[in-house]
Amino acid sequence: MTEIEFVEKISNLFIEKGWHNVNVYKNSLKSMLCISSKMSEDEREMFYSLTEKFIKVPISLYPKEIMDNIQRIPDEWLIGKKSLHILPLLDPKDEGKKTKSSIHMTYYFRTDEINMHEKFRGIRLYFDEEDRILDDMKQKKAKKRCLIMFVDDFIGSGETAFKCLEKKLKKFEIDESKVIVFSLYTMKMALSKLQEKGIRIVPGKILQQGISSISNDETREKYKECMENVENQIDVPEKYRFGYGRSESLISLGRTPNNTFPIYWQPHKNTPPFERK
Numbered sequence: 001m002t003e004i005e006f007v008e009k010i011s012n013l014f015i016e017k018g019w020h021n022v023n024v025y026k027n028s029l030k031s032m033l034c035i036s037s038k039m040s041e042d043e044r045e046m047f048y049s050l051t052e053k054f055i056k057v058p059i060s061l062y063p064k065e066i067m068d069n070i071q072r073i074p075d076e077w078l079i080g081k082k083s084l085h086i087l088p089l090l091d092p093k094d095e096g097k098k099t100k101s102s103i104h105m106t107y108y109f110r111t112d113e114i115n116m117h118e119k120f121r122g123i124r125l126y127f128d129e130e131d132r133i134l135d136d137m138k139q140k141k142a143k144k145r146c147l148i149m150f151v152d153d154f155i156g157s158g159e160t161a162f163k164c165l166e167k168k169l170k171k172f173e174i175d176e177s178k179v180i181v182f183s184l185y186t187m188k189m190a191l192s193k194l195q196e197k198g199i200r201i202v203p204g205k206i207l208q209q210g211i212s213s214i215s216n217d218e219t220r221e222k223y224k225e226c227m228e229n230v231e232n233q234i235d236v237p238e239k240y241r242f243g244y245g246r247s248e249s250l251i252s253l254g255r256t257p258n259n260t261f262p263i264y265w266q267p268h269k270n271t272p273p274f275e276r277k
Contacts, residue, residue, distance in 0.1 A: 001041050001045040002044075003036065003044070005044075006033075006044045006047075009048055010032055010051065011029065013051060013052060014028075017056070028273040028274060031270060031271050031272060031273045034270045035047075035272075035273075039230065042222060043226045043229065043230055046223045047263070049223070050210050050211075050223075050250055053210060054252070054264070055207075055250060055251045057153075057185070057251065057252070057253045057254075059254045062105075062108055062153065062184070062254075063108060063111070063113065065184045066105075066108050066109070067113070067117070069183075069202055069204045070114070070119050071119065072202050072204075073119055073180070073182075075119075077180060078119065078147070082145040082146070083123065083124050083136065083147070084120065084123050084125050084148075085125075085126045085127075085132070085133050085147070085148045085149065086106050086149055086151060087127075087148060087151070087168070088100065088102035088103045088106050088152065089102045089150040089151060089152040089160065089164050089181060090103065090160070090164055091164060101153045101154070101254055102150075104153075105153055105184075106127055106151060109127070130172075133172055137172050137173060137174055143174075143178075146178065147178060147179075148178055148179050148180070149179075149180040149181075150164060150165070150179065150180070150182065151182045152181075153183065153184045154183060154184065154186070154249075154251065154259075155181075155183045155187065155203070156187050156244060156245060156247040156259030157187070157245025158187075158190030158191075158194055158245075161181060161190065161199075162193075162194075162197075165181075176197070176199055176200070179200065180200050180201070180202065181194060181199055181200070182201075182202045182204075183203055184204040184253075185205050185207055186203035187206075187209070187249060188207065188208055188209070189209065189247065191203050191206060207249065207251065209247065209248035210248040210249070211223045211224055211227060211242070212248055213248075227263075231263070234262070234266060234269075236262045236266060240262050241262075242261060243259040243260050243262065245259060247260075248261065255276060256276050258276065
């Protein structure tokens with residue numbers, strides 16, 4: 001794809017995605033044009049193809065996305081439950097930080113619209129009250145009627161989920177049957193890992209890896225080589241190659257996750273399209 005072709009196609013793509021009327025996305029377009037000017041034709045083709053699949057989820061959509069995903073919770077998981085404890089799906093090393101997306105997710109469940117959802121009829125929701133959970137788990141009757149739901153907007157590699165669950169299950173002295181994981185967007189690779197461990201998950205929209213999921217062998221291998229070249233040019237650290245955990249994500253939410261290809265968020269000579277701040 002020539003530079004002129006890329007300019008025309010990516011500009012039209014921004015219009016199709018509805019990104020062209022927002023100032024921040026106008027800057028994203030300028031960034032993509034600047035980055036692409038240094039690419040080969042094959043690399044531009046790859047960049048455009050991946051951007052076609054890119055999802056940008058503004059925070060304003062979170063309430064609707066949460067409401068839609070609540071409807072996906074199987075009724076049988078909630079039968080007989082009297083209390084539902086909402087906790088952030090948080091890496092233990094991030095406890096105490098107020099800026100993590102999973103913490104913000106718990107705030108939405110406090111709103112009347114979500115807190116009083118028909119799915120939760122007869123169930124009382126509690127938030128961040130780990131002492132209460134510990135007390136409930138010591139009482140046989142309360143333990144039977146208690147459920148814990150860990151929430152986040154996105155699950156990429158699944159590493160954070162495993163670290164969080166390992167610590168909390170041990171702390172509360174419970175097994176996986178007392179837990180639900182709730183996410184708005186989940187990478188298929190992480191979903192499979194969690195399900196294999198017997199974790200019940202409401203994954204929301206399930207996302208495929210951007211390059212590895214391409215069915216055409218020739219295209220897939222060509223794009224891998226192109227991405228490796230691009231990441232070499234912008235000095236991507238090894239642990240973030242193809243996105244953290246090699247997740248190959250193509251998503252930006254309230255903040256772009258590091259599971260997304262670094263070409264979209266890592267600062268380098270040019271400001272990236274969806275910079276992590």
